[in-house]
Amino acid sequence: MARFAQLERHALADLFLAVGPDAATVNEGWTTRDLAAHLVVRERRPDAAPGIWLPLLRRYSERVRGELAARPFPELVQMVRQPPAWSPVSNPLTDEVANLMEFFIHHEDVRRAQPDWQPRDLPPGEQAALWKRVVALSKLHLRRFPGGVQVVADGYGDVRTGAGGEAVLISAPPGELVLFFSGRQRVARVQVDCVAALEERLRNGRFGF
Template sequence: MPRYARSEREALADLMLELGPDAPTINEGWTTRDLAAHLVVRERRPDAAGGIVLPPLRGYAERVRRRIAARPWPQLVGQVRRPPAWSPLGNPLTDELANTMEFFVHHEDVRRARPGWSPRDLPAGLQARLWKPAGLLARVALRRFPADLLIQAPGFGELSVGRGGERLRLVGAPGELTLFLSGRQRVARVQIDGPQPLADRLRTAPLGL
């Protein structure tokens, strides 16, 4: 069975070492050093990882992340590359489920911040693996969107979300939809069909979990 989480992790770590700690990412204000520290907190600091999604813990998580970011760059990237076996998110039993989307998205965060980038030709298996979490992102982020929004990934599936009303259609490969629905609309290669005001609203909506 292909290990897409591992291959995306390795590719991201290789790219980080190639570009260095001060390269830009798609995440506004974050360099590759900031992103690497985020990933280390997520897998190695369960006391702080909750702050990634829970606002009351965000200040503590950010302080921990900044301390980790000060580590020597090769050490920091090495910790991204080799998660501890005890980590609920980094061990072999949970790796594919917990990390395929995470490392695909962050790999693209670095790739697509570089001039002249182009989408990769992803394996069909990876596209299929990304379609399920893309659907979860859509159901969470767009459940109150003021339209009847049809999301289609040709060859992989489709789903409908939103509060109803005018029809809007979002079409793309699962990888591109994952980027779009995780808040990276400006670099996602997708097609939106429908009323222009609604399409513009979707392109600038605060998406992601």
């Protein structure tokens, strides 16, 4: 069985070292050092990880992330590259489910913040795995969208969602759609066909978690 989460993890770790700790990322205000520290908090600090999602706990989570970011960058990257086996999100049973989208997105967060980036030609198996995430993400974010939305990835599938009304077609390879529905619309190469007002709403919507 292909382990695409591991491939994305190691490729991201290699890219971290190649661009250095102060390179830009797609995440506004975050350098590569900040992003690496975020990943370490998520996997290694169960006391602080909930603050990634819960506003009430965010101050503590950010403090821990700052402490980790102060470590030597190669050490921090090694912690990303080799997560602990006890981590609830990174053990052999959960790794592919919990980490494929996480590491694909953050790999692209670094890639697409660098000059002259181009989309990668992902393996069909990885695209198929990402498509499953697209189905869930599109239904989550667009179930109340004021239109009849069809999301299409040629060769992988299509899904319909939205509250009904004006026709909306969103098409791209699965990886691009994952980025689009995780709040990276400005760097995702996605075709949107609908009236201008709905397209603007989609391209500027607050997707993600």
